[in-house]
Amino acid sequence: MSQENLQRLIAGDENIAMLTCYDSTFAKVSEAAGVDLLLVGDSLGMVLQGAENTLNVTMQDMEYHTKSVAAGCKDCCIMTDMPAGSYEKEKETALLNAKKLMAAGADIVKIEGGGEMVKTAQYLIEHGVPVCAHLGFTPQSVNQFGGYRIQGKTDQSAKSILQDAIAMSAVGVSFVLLEMVPAVLAKTITTSISAPTIGIGAGVDCKGQVLVLQDLLGIYTGVANKAPQDFKSPRFTKNFLAEQGSIQGAIEAYVAAVKNKTFPAPEHSY
Numbered sequence: 001m002s003q004e005n006l007q008r009l010i011a012g013d014e015n016i017a018m019l020t021c022y023d024s025t026f027a028k029v030s031e032a033a034g035v036d037l038l039l040v041g042d043s044l045g046m047v048l049q050g051a052e053n054t055l056n057v058t059m060q061d062m063e064y065h066t067k068s069v070a071a072g073c074k075d076c077c078i079m080t081d082m083p084a085g086s087y088e089k090e091k092e093t094a095l096l097n098a099k100k101l102m103a104a105g106a107d108i109v110k111i112e113g114g115g116e117m118v119k120t121a122q123y124l125i126e127h128g129v130p131v132c133a134h135l136g137f138t139p140q141s142v143n144q145f146g147g148y149r150i151q152g153k154t155d156q157s158a159k160s161i162l163q164d165a166i167a168m169s170a171v172g173v174s175f176v177l178l179e180m181v182p183a184v185l186a187k188t189i190t191t192s193i194s195a196p197t198i199g200i201g202a203g204v205d206c207k208g209q210v211l212v213l214q215d216l217l218g219i220y221t222g223v224a225n226k227a228p229q230d231f232k233s234p235r236f237t238k239n240f241l242a243e244q245g246s247i248q249g250a251i252e253a254y255v256a257a258v259k260n261k262t263f264p265a266p267e268h269s270y
C-alpha cells in the first residue's frame, strides 16, 4: 500500500499479475501468493451481491470493501473502481469521490470509458489521484453495448479504442485496462502507448493480466437467483483451483502463468 510500490510496478519489467479482491482474508492470501495489484472491483455487485451487473454498486460499498482489503494487505498495491454514477458528470464530484476511496486505502482508482473521461482522468491526476483507464468492454455501459459483447472488432471501433488509449496515456494514466478486445488490437495498443496495459480477455501481449477471484477459483455461477447450470463462464476465465490443491496454490499458479505468459492462452483470447 504505497505510491512507491505503485511506481515500481508501473516502471518494472515484469508482467503484472492483478486479481480482484474484496476482503482482508483474500487480500492476505493473494499478497502471500505474489499478486502485484489487488483490484477492489465493482464486480462485487455480481460476485458478492448476486446482481446481474455492476450498476447498483455504491460509493459506500466501494469504501467498505477497500477498507477491508487494505486491512489485510501489507505492501500490495490497491486499485479501486469508481462505481457507476460517482465520476461521470462533474469532475469535481469525481475528485471528491476518488479522494474518499484513497482515504479508504486505495492507491489508485479506475474509471471506465474514453472520450469525455479523458478530461476527468487528467483532472484527477493533476490533483494527485493516480488513475487507471478501463477501455474496450466497460461493464458499467453493458446496457449501451446491448450485453456482454467483445469490442473493437470493426476497424472503426478498434480505431476509437486505440485513440482513447493514446489520449489516456498522454494525460498520464498509470495503466490502461483493456477488457474483451481482440488480442491483435491489445497488442497494437500496448506497443503504441507508454502506460502499461492490463488485459482481461485481451490476449497475452498486455503488460499485465487481471481476473476476477471467483472466476480463478471456478466458483462463480452467475446471478444469485438463476440456476448454476444455466451459467457459462466467459471464454477469458480459467479455473486455476481445478489443477491445484489449495486456494493459495491456485493464485500462485495464476501469478506464475501471468509472469511467464502462459496465461492467457489462445483459447482464452479473441
Ligand code: KIV
Pocket (backbone or CB within 6 Å): 020, 039, 040, 041, 042, 043, 044, 081, 177, 179, 200, 210, 212
Ligand atoms: O470490476 C472488476 O472486477 C473489473 C474487472 C473485470 C477488470 O473491472
